[in-house]
Amino acid sequence: MKKEIFISKSAIQKRVRELADQISLDYEGKEPILIGILKGSIFFFADLMREIKIPTKMDFMRAASYGSGTQSSGSVKLTKDVDLPVQGRPVIIVEDIVDSGLTLAYITENLKSRDVESLRICALIDKLERRERKVSIDYCGFQVKEGFLVGYGLDCNEEYRYLPEIYVLKK
Ligand code: IMP
Numbered sequence: 001m002k003k004e005i006f007i008s009k010s011a012i013q014k015r016v017r018e019l020a021d022q023i024s025l026d027y028e029g030k031e032p033i034l035i036g037i038l039k040g041s042i043f044f045f046a047d048l049m050r051e052i053k054i055p056t057k058m059d060f061m062r063a064a065s066y067g068s069g070t071q072s073s074g075s076v077k078l079t080k081d082v083d084l085p086v087q088g089r090p091v092i093i094v095e096d097i098v099d100s101g102l103t104l105a106y107i108t109e110n111l112k113s114r115d116v117e118s119l120r121i122c123a124l125i126d127k128l129e130r131r132e133r134k135v136s137i138d139y140c141g142f143q144v145k146e147g148f149l150v151g152y153g154l155d156c157n158e159e160y161r162y163l164p165e166i167y168v169l170k171k
């Protein structure tokens, strides 16, 4: 498939730093657990965590909502859970991209039921095109209207994750 550059490496880096600065201010004196949603958030997670200037802890969850290709299957299931105890802790979910919102709605409900102290969402990309569930994104990298994005961890059928920039796929 053809692809076009959409967000450059330097633009990503700059925005990640801004998000990290805001999180460092908001969580001063706390030690939030960052929960990355695998696999798409991996590079964003790693860059963000290293730019945050306060102590944080690292954990991961995996949820599957996309069967394959660029269409959502509509159902979400948890295929990997966190290892750390989250009860009574401040938690920040780190997600690559919010599309329909089904994945984050599911994960948010799941974590809230475990009595976390607080729960916020940090998403690199907020894609408005197909939103079905309301999700409040506390820290948002970029808002985009539409398009299927790949690179910087984002995939299409497991391809393109390794690219250091974000591209939009063209038919
Ligand atoms: P949602 O449940 O529809 O919000 O989908 C969220 C998940 O779908 C993201 O975590 C991604 O893994 C995947 N996804 C949605 N849009 C894109 C895209 O444009 N490129 C790559 N993956 C996407």
Ligand code: MG
Pocket (backbone or CB within 6 Å): 037, 038, 039, 040, 041, 096, 097
């Ligand atoms: Mg994902």
